[in-house]
Amino acid sequence: MLSIKNLQAKIGEKQILNGIDLQVNAGEVHAIMGPNGSGKSTLASVLAGREDYEVTGGEVDFNGKDLLELEPSDRAAEGIFLAFQYPVEIPGVSTINFMKTAVNKIRHYRGQSPLDAVAFLQLMKEKMKLVEIDQSLLGRSLNEGFSGGEKKRNEIFQMAMLEPKLAILDETDSGLDIDALKIVAHGVNSLRSKNNATIVVTHYQRLLDYIVPDFVHVLYKGKIVKSGTKELAKELEAKGYDWIKNEAALV
Amino acid sequence: MTTSTESFYTRIQQSALPSYFTEGTAKRQAALQRLAEVGLPTIKSEEYRFTPITKSLEKKLTWEISEQVSSISTIYSLLVNGLDAHLIVLINGRFSKQLSNLKELEKNVIVTTFNEADKQSKEVIQKLLGSVGNSSDAFALLNSAFYQEGIFVHVPKDTVVSKPFLILHINDAQQKQVISHTRLLTVVESGSTVSLIEKSDSVGEHNCFHTFTEEIVVGENATFDYCKIQNDGRAIHQVSNTTISQSDSSKVNTFTLTLNGQLIRNNLSIMIDGEQCESHFNGLYLVKGNTLVDNHTVVDHQKPNSFSNEMYKGIMDENSKGVFNGKIYVRPHAQKTNAFQSNRNILMSESATINTKPQLEIWADDVKCSHGCTTGQLDEEALFYLQARGIPHDAAKAMLLYAFALDVISLVKNETLRNYLDGLITERLHKNF
Numbered sequence: 245m246l247s248i249k250n251l252q253a254k255i256g257e258k259q260i261l262n263g264i265d266l267q268v269n270a271g272e273v274h275a276i277m278g279p280n281g282s283g284k285s286t287l288a289s290v291l292a293g294r295e296d297y298e299v300t301g302g303e304v305d306f307n308g309k310d311l312l313e314l315e316p317s318d319r320a321a322e323g324i325f326l327a328f329q330y331p332v333e334i335p336g337v338s339t340i341n342f343m344k345t346a347v348n349k350i351r352h353y354r355g356q357s358p359l360d361a362v363a364f365l366q367l368m369k370e371k372m373k374l375v376e377i378d379q380s381l382l383g384r385s386l387n388e389g390f391s392g393g394e395k396k397r398n399e400i401f402q403m404a405m406l407e408p409k410l411a412i413l414d415e416t417d418s419g420l421d422i423d424a425l426k427i428v429a430h431g432v433n434s435l436r437s438k439n440n441a442t443i444v445v446t447h448y449q450r451l452l453d454y455i456v457p458d459f460v461h462v463l464y465k466g467k468i469v470k471s472g473t474k475e476l477a478k479e480l481e482a483k484g485y486d487w488i489k490n491e492a493a494l495v
Numbered sequence: 496m497t498t499s500t501e502s503f504y505t506r507i508q509q510s511a512l513p514s515y516f517t518e519g520t521a522k523r524q525a526a527l528q529r530l531a532e533v534g535l536p537t538i539k540s541e542e543y544r545f546t547p548i549t550k551s552l553e554k555k556l557t558w559e560i561s562e563q564v565s566s567i568s569t570i571y572s573l574l575v576n577g578l579d580a581h582l583i584v585l586i587n588g589r590f591s592k593q594l595s596n597l598k599e600l601e602k603n604v605i606v607t608t609f610n611e612a613d614k615q616s617k618e619v620i621q622k623l624l625g626s627v628g629n630s631s632d633a634f635a636l637l638n639s640a641f642y643q644e645g646i647f648v649h650v651p652k653d654t655v656v657s658k659p660f661l662i663l664h665i666n667d668a669q670q671k672q673v674i675s676h677t678r679l680l681t682v683v684e685s686g687s688t689v690s691l692i693e694k695s696d697s698v699g700e701h702n703c704f705h706t707f708t709e710e711i712v713v714g715e716n717a718t719f720d721y722c723k724i725q726n727d728g729r730a731i732h733q734v735s736n737t738t739i740s741q742s743d744s745s746k747v748n749t750f751t752l753t754l755n756g757q758l759i760r761n762n763l764s765i766m767i768d769g770e771q772c773e774s775h776f777n778g779l780y781l782v783k784g785n786t787l788v789d790n791h792t793v794v795d796h797q798k799p800n801s802f803s804n805e806m807y808k809g810i811m812d813e814n815s816k817g818v819f820n821g822k823i824y825v826r827p828h829a830q831k832t833n834a835f836q837s838n839r840n841i842l843m844s845e846s847a848t849i850n851t852k853p854q855l856e857i858w859a860d861d862v863k864c865s866h867g868c869t870t871g872q873l874d875e876e877a878l879f880y881l882q883a884r885g886i887p888h889d890a891a892k893a894m895l896l897y898a899f900a901l902d903v904i905s906l907v908k909n910e911t912l913r914n915y916l917d918g919l920i921t922e923r924l925h926k927n928f
Contacts, residue, residue, distance in 0.1 A: 293883070
């Protein structure tokens with residue numbers, strides 16, 4: 245589904261990604277871990293098309309399309325979803341209207357007719373249950389005045405609405421208490437299928453107790469320095485990142 | 496057309512008052528006299544620092560008092576869609592009885608031109624005109640000297656005027672330049688409820704200069720809703736001077752929307768001369784091209800225990816310029832005043848500008864006042880967020896701008912009017928989501 249080859253990117257003059265290789269197939273969950281500043285969020289942002297980053301080399305193929313050539317909105321329409329680490333507050337735009345626009349823009353891109361109000365509401369009600377989010381919250385300005393947990397649940401609600409092929413969760417666990425974490429994880433797990441894939445970007449192993457990965461990759465200084473199974477995450481939790489750094493230094 | 500400021504001004508000075516100015520001659524003379532002392536503003540004038548109106552008038556127009564006839568016979572496209580209103584139409588500064596519609600006025604509600612007013616109304620006009628908005632603004636004085644037509648609206652005590660008044664100012668510059676000066680005096684007696692919408696449109700490619708001065712007296716426990724829609728052509732210079740005076744427990748809501756024009760200057764003053772008053776005054780300017788829009792507002796808390804809240808927002812694109820100046824006065828004995836002000840701006844291009852200045856002068860010590868102004872570009876992070884959900888760049892941009900504008904529009908109470916304004920904004924922002 246997603247094939248990243250030798251991806252390099254910088255922000256300003258600062259090189260952050262130094263040649264990432266990653267293959268993600270349908271039905272898989274990949275965890276990207278690593279110490280602060282290793283490039284985890286940059287990778288997520290580059291895949292979603294954030295303009296602040298300049299891709300300086302490499303290629304990304306997503307279901308046969310050159311992802312790096314696509315506008316951020318087209319990437320979303322092709323099935324990429326980025327759950328933001330810091331969801332943006334947008335006064336004056338309600339989540340409902342926002343989602344209605346997003347759903348129908350994506351349907352338009354795919355050559356489907358727009359959902360009418362009834363069908364949209366039905367879809368929304370169904371997905372709201374999944375993340376235990378209240379309709380009154382969705383009628384309010386997008387993320388404005390939401391708690392950290394509400395923002396993250398809103399992200400997963402949006403993910404449920406848009407049914408992406410590839411979901412990238414960028415530090416979704418940050419700022420969440422254990423109850424909120426469980427709700428978010430439950431939402432993500434319910435959406436898993438053999439047709440879609442998930443990349444979980446996280447600093448801590450905690451989230452991976454709830455969203456169990458098939459593969460774990462450790463990112464350090466802009467490169468994947470180690471890959472393994474969920475056991476690798478446990479090892480990292482127990483030993484910290486220093487041994488990875490030392491190992492990397494030896495290479 | 497290439498005369499100096501002095502000669503334009505000299506020509507004003509030398510203009511004899513035309514013989515068809517049959518009413519208010521003494522006041523006209525006094526205003527002309529005062530104008531001679533004040534002079535037209537230059538960029539050295541503090542109140543017009545960012546708005547070189549005299550220079551611009553000089554370049555674009557020649558001073559004359561001859562009236563332009565108009566061939567306009569239908570105004571349908573200029574009306575507020577679907578709004579059932581008492582209609583007052585002024586074309587090139589003159590009241591058009593034919594195009595106006597005042598058939599269903601409530602009992603004892605008076606709408607008349609100053610000229611045609613009955614004896615009793617004339618006395619009220621004589622007494623109030625120039626006393627509510629006692630402005631030393633040069634264009635208010637110019638208007639006081641040369642206004643062609645005055646409209647007097649009188650709503651007696653405890654009357655709910657069910658339909659809004661819609662005053663349509665049309666400047667028809669299809670043949671040649673137009674200079675027009677119009678005047679409004681409105682008295683809303685105690686306990687009454689009135690909504691007044693003023694819409695100005697100019698047609699034709701020739702230059703226009705339009706001044707209008709409004710004096711509005713809002714009595715005790717009365718409610719006055721006021722909306723100004725400026726959707727003129729590109730070639731108009733417009734200066735409005737609006738003064739609203741409030742008595743005890745009255746409520747005033749104003750909304751000013753500016754979309755077009757060469758140079759638009761709005762002086763809006765709210766005199767809170769009563770206790771327990773509530774005033775909300777809001778504005779939105781959505782401009783592009785070479786439009787300059789300048790809103791100077793004053794809220795003057797003269798008595799204790801009143802509340803005022805002001806919110807003006809602007810979106811400037813291309814080479815347009817915005818100016819905002821918001822004065823809040825809280826007089827020494829106006830204790831327990833609550834006065835709030837905010838001005839927020841978005842600049843859409845490198846060459847668009849905004850000059851914004853809050854000015855608070857507070858003499859009372861037990862008050863709550865705040866002000867804030869922000870100027871920025873569209874939030875890139877928000878733009879990316881919308882795009883990352885599949886909304887293309889242009890639609891995402893329109894969505895954010897619309898949301899920015901909408902919270903001012905949403906304060907307009909009349910639903911038909913609100914939908915109409917929403918439509919104007921949607922059209923302007925090319926909203927396609």
